[in-house]
Amino acid sequence: MSDDKRISALESLLDRIKRNAAEPRAPRHPEPSLSALSGSAGDDVLALEIPGASDVSPGRYTITDGASPRRTASQARSVDTMAPRPPTVPPAKPAVPAAARPTTVPPPRPGTVPPPKPAGAPTRPPPPLPVSAKSVPPPAPPALAREDVLELDEIDLVLDEDERARASHTEEELQRELSQASRTTGRKRTHAGEAVEKTTAKSAAPEKTAADKTSTKKVAPDKGTATKKTATGKGPDKAAADKAAREKAAADKAAADKAAREKAAADKAAADKAARERVAAEKAAAEKAAAEKAAAEKAAADRSAARRATLEKAAADKAAQEKAAADKAAAYKAAAEKAAAYRAATEKVATEKAAAGESAAAKSATTSTEQQRPAETTTPGNPSHEAPPVSARQPRHDLPAEEPFPDLLDDEEAPPESGEVASQRKPSSTAGRSNALEAWAKASPSEGHDAALDLQLAPELAPPAVALPQALSPSFPLDIEPDIARRSPLPQSSATRFVEATRAPRPPTFGELLDLSLSLGGHH
Amino acid sequence: MQGLRFDPAKAVTFDLENGLVHLEGAPARLLVPASALGVLCAAAGPEATLNFGRQLGRAMGRRLASRLGAAAPSAADEDPSAGFRPPVAAAEDRIQGVRAASLDTIVDHLGGEVALAGLGSLAIERWGEAMVMVLDQCPLDAEADRLLEGVLEGALQAACGRPARALCIDRDASRARFLIASSVALERVRAWLAAGSSWGEALVRLHSPPRGEA
Numbered sequence: 001m002s003d004d005k006r007i008s009a010l011e012s013l014l015d016r017i018k019r020n021a022a023e024p025r026a027p028r029h030p031e032p033s034l035s036a037l038s039g040s041a042g043d044d045v046l047a048l049e050i051p052g053a054s055d056v057s058p059g060r061y062t063i064t065d066g067a068s069p070r071r072t073a074s075q076a077r078s079v080d081t082m083a084p085r086p087p088t089v090p091p092a093k094p095a096v097p098a099a100a101r102p103t104t105v106p107p108p109r110p111g112t113v114p115p116p117k118p119a120g121a122p123t124r125p126p127p128p129l130p131v132s133a134k135s136v137p138p139p140a141p142p143a144l145a146r147e148d149v150l151e152l153d154e155i156d157l158v159l160d161e162d163e164r165a166r167a168s169h170t171e172e173e174l175q176r177e178l179s180q181a182s183r184t185t186g187r188k189r190t191h192a193g194e195a196v197e198k199t200t201a202k203s204a205a206p207e208k209t210a211a212d213k214t215s216t217k218k219v220a221p222d223k224g225t226a227t228k229k230t231a232t233g234k235g236p237d238k239a240a241a242d243k244a245a246r247e248k249a250a251a252d253k254a255a256a257d258k259a260a261r262e263k264a265a266a267d268k269a270a271a272d273k274a275a276r277e278r279v280a281a282e283k284a285a286a287e288k289a290a291a292e293k294a295a296a297e298k299a300a301a302d303r304s305a306a307r308r309a310t311l312e313k314a315a316a317d318k319a320a321q322e323k324a325a326a327d328k329a330a331a332y333k334a335a336a337e338k339a340a341a342y343r344a345a346t347e348k349v350a351t352e353k354a355a356a357g358e359s360a361a362a363k364s365a366t367t368s369t370e371q372q373r374p375a376e377t378t379t380p381g382n383p384s385h386e387a388p389p390v391s392a393r394q395p396r397h398d399l400p401a402e403e404p405f406p407d408l409l410d411d412e413e414a415p416p417e418s419g420e421v422a423s424q425r426k427p428s429s430t431a432g433r434s435n436a437l438e439a440w441a442k443a444s445p446s447e448g449h450d451a452a453l454d455l456q457l458a459p460e461l462a463p464p465a466v467a468l469p470q471a472l473s474p475s476f477p478l479d480i481e482p483d484i485a486r487r488s489p490l491p492q493s494s495a496t497r498f499v500e501a502t503r504a505p506r507p508p509t510f511g512e513l514l515d516l517s518l519s520l521g522g523h524h
Numbered sequence: 525m526q527g528l529r530f531d532p533a534k535a536v537t538f539d540l541e542n543g544l545v546h547l548e549g550a551p552a553r554l555l556v557p558a559s560a561l562g563v564l565c566a567a568a569g570p571e572a573t574l575n576f577g578r579q580l581g582r583a584m585g586r587r588l589a590s591r592l593g594a595a596a597p598s599a600a601d602e603d604p605s606a607g608f609r610p611p612v613a614a615a616e617d618r619i620q621g622v623r624a625a626s627l628d629t630i631v632d633h634l635g636g637e638v639a640l641a642g643l644g645s646l647a648i649e650r651w652g653e654a655m656v657m658v659l660d661q662c663p664l665d666a667e668a669d670r671l672l673e674g675v676l677e678g679a680l681q682a683a684c685g686r687p688a689r690a691l692c693i694d695r696d697a698s699r700a701r702f703l704i705a706s707s708v709a710l711e712r713v714r715a716w717l718a719a720g721s722s723w724g725e726a727l728v729r730l731h732s733p734p735r736g737e738a
Contacts, residue, residue, distance in 0.1 A: 510630045511623025514684055514704065517655035520730050521709025 180240060325483060332480055528592070528629060530636035547640060548587065558642070558663035566667040577674020584637040584675070585682025591633060592625050592683075593618025619685040634679060643675065644698075651727045655704040657690070666695055676702055693723035705730070 508516075537546040544552040565573040622630070627648060635646035644662035648655060657676055664672065669692040676690040691710045694701035701723065703713060709730060716726040 507626060509623055510625050510627050511684060513627060513650065513655055514623075514680070514686065514688065516653040517704050518686065518688060518706045518709075520654055520705055521712050 329480060329483065528633075530591075530632045532636055532640065535640055550583065558668075559665075561671070562665050562667045565664075565671050570670045573668070573670040574674040574677075577671040577676075578678035578681075579674075580641065580671075581675035581678025581680075582682040583678075584634065584641065585679040585684075588630075588633050588637060588679065588683045589615075589618040589622050592629065593621035616685075619683070622683045634683070637679070638675070641675075643672065649701070651724075652731050654727050654730060656693070656727075657702045657704060659700045659702070661698050662700055666692075669695065669700065672700060673702060676704065680704065693717060693726065703727070 535548050538544075539546065545555060547553055565576070568576070625633075627650075631646060631648050638644065638646045638659070642663065644659040647658040647660065649658055650656070659672060662672070673690040673692060677688055680686070680688040680690075687707075688704055689707050689710045690702040690704055691713060692700055693703045693713065703710065703723075705713065713723075713726045713730060716729060717723065721729070
């Protein structure tokens with residue numbers, strides 16, 4: 001390469017650097033811009049800034065992380081590199097000076113997106129976007145660019161093709177490493193307070209992974225190219241990849257544990273709720289059953305009381321009916337007896353009347369016979385009439401129909417039907433007896449009265465009792481059906497009980513039995 | 525006393541630490557194979573075996589008397605004013621307690637003692653007036669019959685206070701019948717059995733009055 005070409009290249013490069021320096025710089029932030037850091041033995045640093053990530057192209061790189069404008073290669077390697085090696089892509093055209101030392105910044109590993117957060121997980125503030133996020137403008141401090149320009153002035157650069165390729169290769173590596181460093185730094189800054197707890201890191205994993213994924217998508221072509229070219233930075237990349245893998249595994253595990261705990265808590269809560277509901281349901285069912293049982297018992301008691309009252313009422317009614325029937329039967333019986341007695345008395349009166357008629361006829365006949373012969377009159381009223389017998393003068397007192405000869409029914413004999421024997425006639429009533437006695441006393445022989453005087457003092461005979469016609473006699477229905485209460489048959493059981501008497505000898509004791517046995521066989 | 529049952533609870537104590545076996549607080553005893561004991565009895569002779577058995581039976585009889593005598597009302601219980609009773613009187617009370625016991629009670633308690641000794645299951649038969657004790661499942665063979673006779677004699681003498689004799693009149697593999705009678709009666713039965721009479725005939729003849737044939 002001739003000097004003219006070199007000069008022209010340097011001038012064009014200088015112009016570009018100046019142009020870049022004149023552009024406004026973005027605030028200090030983990031920028032998404034690609035960075036490449038090169039130097040020799042860590043002392044020399046080449047900083048080339050690229051306006052934006054979209055402008056990234058082979059040979060145009062920006063070396064900046066926003067925190068340390070000048071970074072050596074060793075410092076760049078000290079950045080925590082956790083991401084694994086990116087996939088291999090075709091190499092890009094180098095645009096970095098050949099003197100730049102290759103530094104590998106592995107991109108975020110694709111496919112490391114943590115599992116989505118569970119629905120019930122607490123919401124955390126979104127962490128700052130990673131380095132490669134597009135939404136953040138790339139910071140480019142002007143002072144840094146000027147210093148770099150000044151340094152470039154002092155460096156003798158030879159940009160031949162080999163060096164360009166090597167620089168490009170180095171830039172790829174540096175870009176990858178710087179991207180990882182920026183991402184790690186951002187993550188450290190973002191999760192400074194959460195780095196102590198793993199669960200916090202787990203919660204931040206999704207966002208980080210999403211950002212990494214976005215970054216990966218952005219830098220994927222260049223990364224692939226650089227990865228293929230920079231085989232020398234495999235060791236740090238692998239360590240970073242392992243570390244990233246471990247972190248990812250830890251994050252996954254923490255997320256899985258948290259999800260499991262949350263699921264277990266949710267299941268437990270659901271089980272507790274179900275148990276409480278079941279207990280409440282059982283309690284309600286038990287109460288309902290108890291209430292139903294109480295109601296059933298009350299209803300049964302009411303039915304029993306009603307049935308008992310009905311039975312008692314029926315029994316009382318039956319007893320009343322029986323009593324009424326008994327009273328009625330007794331009344332019928334008394335009436336029948338009374339009617340029979342009345343009938344007998346009537347017949348007796350009729351009989352006596354007939355007898356009295358015959359006696360009167362006989363007396364009249366006798367009287368007429370005596371009247372024909374002369375007789376001494378003893379009585380001034382009836383000088384020619386013979387005194388009748390005493391019995392004929394005795395007053396007759398017919399009892400009223402309601403009391404047909406009560407004394408006669410008891411202890412008096414019926415008078416003879418003929419009536420001729422006067423001495424056998426007896427008064428049928430005390431009143432009549434007293435009158436008869438008075439008449440007898442008045443007609444006593446001490447006074448010199450005879451029987452004829454007595455006849456005048458005797459009361460007048462009662463009119464003969466007229467038998468009531470059959471139609472007027474009391475009639476009662478006699479067709480009464482008896483109500484017989486018979487004794488219930490005896491149950492089939494033994495009516496007698498015999499007290500067992502056994503006569504057995506007292507069981508012998510063992511001593512007696514032994515004596516008997518020893519007494520066998522004669523003397524002992 | 526009728527309700528008093530034999531209680532074998534904790535009757536035998538195995539002192540495994542000291543290697544001793546006790547029976548209701550009695551001195552240590554041995555667990556000897558029945559066959560070895562039979563051989564020993566055969567070697568020792570009838571008299572020694574009989575005495576050995578009587579020693580065994582006396583211990584049983586004393587335990588039986590103490591058990592039944594304690595349950596029976598003694599003279600001291602009936603007359604508290606009698607005061608202290610000498611040991612002889614106390615032993616007499618115990619003997620009276622055994623004699624007043626029923627046959628079932630004696631079978632229960634004496635059978636329990638025999639069972640604890642491992643000599644079989646005791647039963648008592650009455651053939652007329654004769655008393656016959658039967659040992660079922662007896663582990664000893666015929667060589668030890670004298671031992672069993674001695675056991676029964678010693679037990680009855682210690683329990684009832686009368687010198688009773690026992691004679692094996694029937695024997696098979698696991699059952700042995702022993703007639704309990706006086707010495708004279710046993711000699712006569714022994715003679716009848718030796719003459720070829722069965723034990724049943726001997727018992728029948730024993731009930732007949734002696735005619736001097738012995």
